[in-house]
Amino acid sequence: MNHQQRQEEKVRLLRQIEQQRLDVIYERRVWLEKTAPYDGYWLRIMAWRRYWLLASGAAALYGARHPNRLIRWARRGIGLLGTLKLLRKTLSPR
Known part of the structure; x- marks a missing residue:
């Protein structure tokens, strides 16, 4: 390659790099x-992190002392979440 061709190739590659940078910036914004x-949900969960840790510790202690009750309440909680999910799906406008 002579000097002219190398310069043209360099310019072409620099333009390609610049276009790729612009594409990455655009895709980042879309993402x-x-x-x-x-992210908002995660921040809300993390704001309550201390309380989640305390509650899980208390549930572990309670579960160690009363395993059947803990299982019963866990099943009730899962059933309640399933019911709420079903209601939300049923009542959501389409």
């Missing part, structure tokens, strides 16, 4: 917009 609701 952040689409995941913003999940």
Whole structure:
């Protein structure tokens, strides 16, 4: 390759790199917009982290002393979550 061809190739590659950078910036913005609701949920969960840890410790102690009761309440909680999910699906506008 002579000097002219190398310069043209360098310019072409620099343009390609610049376009790729612009594409990455655009896709990052799209990604952040689409995941913003999940980030909000995660931040809310993390804000209650201390209480989740205390509650899980208390549940572990309670479960060690009363395993049948803990299993019964866990089943009730799962059933309640399933019922709420079914209601939300049924009543959600389409």
